[in-house]
Amino acid sequence: MDSMYKLLDVTKNILHDREENYGCPACSLQETAEMWGDYLQCPVQPQDVAALMILLKLQRAKDNGDYIDNWIDIAGYAAMAGGYSVAKQDTQHHDEDQQNTEHDLEDSHLEDL
Numbered sequence: 001m002d003s004m005y006k007l008l009d010v011t012k013n014i015l016h017d018r019e020e021n022y023g024c025p026a027c028s029l030q031e032t033a034e035m036w037g038d039y040l041q042c043p044v045q046p047q048d049v050a051a052l053m054i055l056l057k058l059q060r061a062k063d064n065g066d067y068i069d070n071w072i073d074i075a076g077y078a079a080m081a082g083g084y085s086v087a088k089q090d091t092q093h094h095d096e097d098q099q100n101t102e103h104d105l106e107d108s109h110l111e112d113l
Contacts, residue, residue: 029047036049046084050078050084
């Protein structure tokens, strides 16, 4: 069990370093999805980028399952995709809350009439 947590700690540190060097992971997924979509001439979602990178790492792990870097990268791409989804949900909830507040304000002004 300790080795699992060590792997997650290493992944966390690498993600932090990558963010310092390359910027926001969600932005990176989004920009890569746009580039791949343009190249492939079809829509690509940010989660697709992470999923396809995970598949690449799984193919590599198939040939060398003891090479830890592949598993760290897989955990990192999974964390990036999950983080993107959480951020997207947070934005949607924020937008819904803002719309509800605006609607409530409109209703309160109608009651004043």
